[in-house]
Amino acid sequence: MQFAPTSFMLRITDLQLPLEHSDDELREAILQRLGIPAAALLHYTIFKRSSDARKKTAISFIYTLDIDVADEADVMRRLKNDRHVGKTPDTSYQFVAQAPAKLSTRPLVIGFGPCGIFAALILAQMGFRPIILERGKVVRERTKDTWGLWRKRDLKPESNVQFGEGGAGTFSDGKLYSQVKDPKHYGRKVLTEFVKADAPPEILYINKPHIGTFRLVKMVEQMRATIEELGGEFRFESKVESLDLKDGKVRGVSLANGEYLASDQVVLAIGHSARDTFQMLYDSGVYMEAKPFSIGFRIEHPQSIIDRARFGPYAGHPLLGAADYKLVHHCSNGRSVYSFCMCPGGTVVAATSEPNRVVTNGMSQYSRNERNANSGIVVGITPADYPGHPLAGIEFQRHWESRAFELGGGTYDAPGQLVGDFLANRASTEFGSVQPSYKPGVHLGNLDTALPDYAIAAIREAIPFFDKQIKGFSMADAVLTGVETRTSSPVRIRRRDDTLQSINTVGLYPAGEGAGYAGGIMSAAIDGIRVAEAVALSMTGDSPKVSA
Structure with missing residues (x-):
């Protein structure tokens, strides 16, 4: 069976087979669904595969398949009333513009996380030779520095x-799925480019694809090389100090090293933690407003507990x-508590970017084979909880991150508590069966x-409720680690x-998670594509309107 993209005419959806089935059984199921002889099936590939675990004793796979047959017209005529058989949609990416032979200026892309990567890549593929400004280091040097906090404080x-390089998503589970509307199949473009950069080919079809940190590092390097081959230029350790604005238009940027770069198109893909840049933009008069985000803890259980609860006898x-898992509870005090960035077989990581503060996040490798499962258990908050200044959410985050540093002993250790003790409101003194992974x-x-x-x-109320869905969730020696504050940007830079x-501010393109228009790798990457298209259309004088 092949998984490489090809040209297909028919699509079958919701084809269900037992968990343990052979390729021959899948092929036979296709023949039966279409009512064709074996010789008429020329080729097929898996577009999507998900598992159905509602019956834990009979877990199955659900397939969406793209198919070539000998007589497509006959199949379509016979099955015209079958809602699970139809034409395969065109998911190929179409460029909206091509750069002119001579560029008056080159677009700048500030930030090289998922949004900046795809904004730069699409611009480069259209011939616009972007200049990418990243305040941090190249990904391998950055990885060493990150381990310096985890191992040496x-x-x-x-x-x-x-x-x-790579943004916050590099140190994560590497989830590549999103609930954003995607009528132009930009998500498929993202996955295809990741596979070109040496991601596992199965991310093209599994229902909840992920990559993991170690593979993401290599992929980011490959994508940087591709952009450079297309004429893009990188400046690492190049923090943008100020915008050059004139008559409400951006004319360029000044870097912390004193260098000035002129440009009429600046993509702002700075991520959700560029607090000093948010302040600079606000001081420059760029319009922004406070937005909702969430705060909470990380919770760790043995992965085996989650596997048994979700898969029953098929656990492992x-x-x-x-x-x-994905959990939500609406509390009696009006708050909502939900699981966030769940990392199967992963670790809790130190994610602060400011001295004397503690922030947690979750990370997995591609194998997802660590002992513990972890997830954020977070509470939704709104600007009503931190009224006033548009940047008040940042100060709110800083307050609780500083408190976590204090409760952790002032050494970048994170404060923690066993779930049983947390529910009883008593201090924990020793760990039980769950050993925390946070370093x-x-x-x-x-x-x-x-x-x-x-x-x-709210969290105290939600945990016992979650136990009804995931048996063992409220186990007494599961571990809570604080605090999770960087769930999303606390501001929205309106566009x-x-x-x-x-x-x-004409010429300034707020993009991705930091600007409040994405949440996660996939949605940020998709937003990067949309913004790149808007920049290209602006620079070529075509219609400025872009897809919704």
Whole structure:
């Protein structure tokens, strides 16, 4: 069976087979669904495969398949009323413009996380030779610096989980799925480019693809090389100090090293933790507003607990891998608590970018074979919880990150508490069966003052509720680690719906998670594509309108 993209005419959806089936059985199921002899099936490939674990004793795979047959017209005529058989949509990417032979200026892309990567890549593929400015280091040097915090408590404020080549998504589970609307199949373009950069080919068809940190490092390097081959230029350790604005238009940027770069098109893909850049933009008059985000803790369980709860007797089956979950509870105090960035078989990581603060996040490798499962258990908050200044959410985050540093002992250890003790509001003194994965370490105590009272109350209410869905979720010696504050950007840099430019700064394109228009690798990458198209259309004088 082949998985490489090809040209197909028919698509079958919702084809269900038992978990353990052969390729021959899949082929036979296709023949039966289409009512054709074996000789008429020329080729097929898997477009999507997901598992159905609603019946834990009979877990199955659900397929969407693209198919070549000998007589397509006959099949379509016979099955015209079958809603599970139809024409294969065209998911190929179509460039909206091509750069002119002579460019008056080159577009600047600030930030090289998922959004910046795809903004730069698409611009480069269209011939616009972007200049990419990244305040952090190249990904391998950045990885060494990040391990310096985890192993030696040595924080580098410009080179860490948040800053550097690849962005915050590099140190994550590498999830490549999103719930954003994608009528132009930009997500397929993202996955295809990742596979070209040596991602596992199966990300093209599995339902919840992920890559993991080690593979992401290599892929980011390959994508940088591709952009350079197409004329793109990189400046690492190049922090943007100020914007050059004139009559409401961007004319260029000044870097911290004193260098000035002229450009009429600047893509702002700075990520959700560029707090000093948010301040600079606000001081420059770029319009922004506070937006909702979430705060909470990381929770760790043995992965085997999650596997048994989700897969029953099939727990540990190699075709299923490590189980995940998605949970939400609407609390009596009006708050909502939900699982965030669930990392099967992963670790909790130190994710601060500022001295004397503690921030947690989750990370997995491609294998997802670590002992523990971890997830954020977070509470939704709104600007009503931090009223006033558009940047008040940043100060709110800083307050609780500083409190976590204090509760952790002031050494970049994270404060922690066993779930049983947290529910009973008593301090923890020793670990049980679950050993925390956070490095440098976890300092046990009481998390009662690690978050606002309403957040603590909401999480205490939600955990027993989650136990009804995932048996063992409220196990007494599961571990909570604080604090999770960087769930998304606390600001939105408003942009026009038609041109994607700042509503009050022509030529400035707020993009991705930092600007408040994405949440995760896939949605950020898709937004990078959309913004690149808007820049290209602006530079070629074509219609400025872009897809919704």
